[in-house]
Amino acid sequence: MDFERYYLDLFEILTSSCKKIASGKFEPSDSEKLFELAKKGRYPSFLAELAEAFGMMLVKFEAREFQLKETIEDLENAKAKLEQYSQKLERELEECLENNSK
Numbered sequence: 582m583d584f585e586r587y588y589l590d591l592f593e594i595l596t597s598s599c600k601k602i603a604s605g606k607f608e609p610s611d612s613e614k615l616f617e618l619a620k621k622g623r624y625p626s627f628l629a630e631l632a633e634a635f636g637m638m639l640v641k642f643e644a645r646e647f648q649l650k651e652t653i654e655d656l657e658n659a660k661a662k663l664e665q666y667s668q669k670l671e672r673e674l675e676e677c678l679e680n681n682s683k
Contacts, residue, residue: 591628594618599635602642612639 601607618632
């Protein structure tokens, strides 16, 4: 077995997956490759540890993305409620002004 070629191929898979993830244009297969490479005992330990570290960064990134989307949704809902309340207050003010002018 040509260990040099084997290691280079593994690093190429790792590098390619990490580049796609870093660009934000990755598919589930890219993260699957990353987590496959993180299997200790199956791949060289230094490569598995590196893949695991990148995998943890990916998990944290995805968690942060999810949290940001939820925050944006909460803010949009709050904004909609404020706009409704503002419109209600404007209508009540108009009614109050109309009643006072009579």
